[in-house]
Structures are given as C-alpha cells and as structure tokens.
Amino acid sequence: MxxxxxxxxxxxxxxxxxxxxxxxxxxxxxxxxxxxxxSNSEIVLGETVSISVLPNQANVVSFTIDGAFMPNETLPQIVQINAEDMERDLRVRVKAEVFGMNEEFDFVTTDHFEKASDGYYYFDDVLKGGNKITFCNYLVTPRESEFLSRQKYILSIVVETLETQFDSQNIWKNE
Structure with a gap:
C-alpha cells in the first residue's frame, strides 16, 4: 500500500x-x-386531569386523542389547576394545541376564565396558594379541523403562571 x-x-x-x-x-x-x-398515554380523554403548577413557569400536560371526532364537537374533559402545594398567589393563563398541526382547541370554561385575542384563557382573579380551581368541563374540537380517524394526535394543555408581584400585563402582552 x-x-x-x-x-x-x-x-x-x-x-x-x-x-x-x-x-x-x-x-x-x-x-x-x-x-x-x-401508544396510549396514562391520561385518558374524559377523565379528570389535575395540573400541578409552579410559580413563574409553564406546566404542560399532554395526552393522545383519536382523530375520530367531528369539527366543533364538544368532548367531556375536566381540567383542574392545582396550587395546593404552594404558598404564593398566582396569575394564570391556559392554552391547548394539537402537536404539529397548529390547531387550537376551545374550552367550555368555568365563569372565571375568559379567552383573549392571543388564544389564551386568562383567569380573572388571583389563584391563591393552597387552592385548586377547575379550568374547564369540556373541550371543543377546532371548527376547521382535518383530523384523520385512523390517526392519533397529541393534545398539549399549557398552564402558565406568574406570581402576583410581577406585572403580568407587560409580560403577557395580550392580557
């Protein structure tokens, strides 16, 4: 060589x-x-989901859903926001999207949540430390969704929190 x-x-x-x-x-x-x-996740559509939150963080819960739902269909799903392990008071906002599709789900929320122009649902009060609140009782599939019945999709619910000492209107611009 x-x-x-x-x-x-x-x-x-x-x-x-x-x-x-x-x-x-x-x-x-x-x-x-x-x-x-x-795969099937441990969180099943229709069962109560409790999302434990931490201050000044985004907390995510994801689960798989079948694509066999019609557009604008209302699905039973109780989502609770849990601050029972905290002593601080928080401001809260929530959003849900289907992974990879940029599809936003709507919710039938409790009285204290309102949807803003940025797609987030804002809690109109302060979540007191040591408490748990119910965010919604139902999910509503997107009106223009194109889900395939043979596929599964990942739905992620994001709960963002800020301590009350911070100016949430300047941090969350569309509040």
Whole structure:
C-alpha cells in the first residue's frame, strides 16, 4: 500500500461508518416517533386531569386523542389547576394545541376564565396558594379541523403562571 493512499482509505472508512450510523439513527428515530404516537398515554380523554403548577413557569400536560371526532364537537374533559402545594398567589393563563398541526382547541370554561385575542384563557382573579380551581368541563374540537380517524394526535394543555408581584400585563402582552 502506498503511503499516499492511507489518508484516502481512512477517509472512506470514516465516511462509510458515519453513513451507516446516520441510517441506523434515522430508522430508530422514525420507529420511536411512530411508536409514541400509537401508544396510549396514562391520561385518558374524559377523565379528570389535575395540573400541578409552579410559580413563574409553564406546566404542560399532554395526552393522545383519536382523530375520530367531528369539527366543533364538544368532548367531556375536566381540567383542574392545582396550587395546593404552594404558598404564593398566582396569575394564570391556559392554552391547548394539537402537536404539529397548529390547531387550537376551545374550552367550555368555568365563569372565571375568559379567552383573549392571543388564544389564551386568562383567569380573572388571583389563584391563591393552597387552592385548586377547575379550568374547564369540556373541550371543543377546532371548527376547521382535518383530523384523520385512523390517526392519533397529541393534545398539549399549557398552564402558565406568574406570581402576583410581577406585572403580568407587560409580560403577557395580550392580557
């Protein structure tokens, strides 16, 4: 073997290894993403969901739903916001989206939540530390949704909180 062909042979071996590795990683990533979408989460549509919140954070709960729902269909789903382990008072806003589709769900909320122009539902009072509130009793599927009945979708409900000492109107611009 010539001395000048050693770097070329080394480069071919390294590139071949990287090519095989990228194929393996791509296939396993695809497999696990499909397996995740086809799995059932522990949270079941229709059961009460309690989202424990922390101050000044976004708290997320996600679950899979079947695509077999009609547009603008009302689905029973109780969502509670739990601040029982906290001593601080909080301002709260909530939003839900279907992962990867930019579809927003509407809610049949309790009296203290109002939907703003930014798509968030704002709690019109202060959530006192040590309390739990009910956000909604029903989900409403998007009016223009194009869900496929054979697929499952990931619905994420995001609850954002701010301590009352912060100016929520400047932080949450559309409040």
């Amino acid at each position: 010539k001395k000048s062909s050693v770097p070329w042979l080394f480069a071919v071996i390294i590139l071949s290894f990287l090519f095989i590795l990228s194929i393996i990683l791509g296939l396993t990533g695809y497999y696990f993403s499909v397996a995740y979408l086809n």
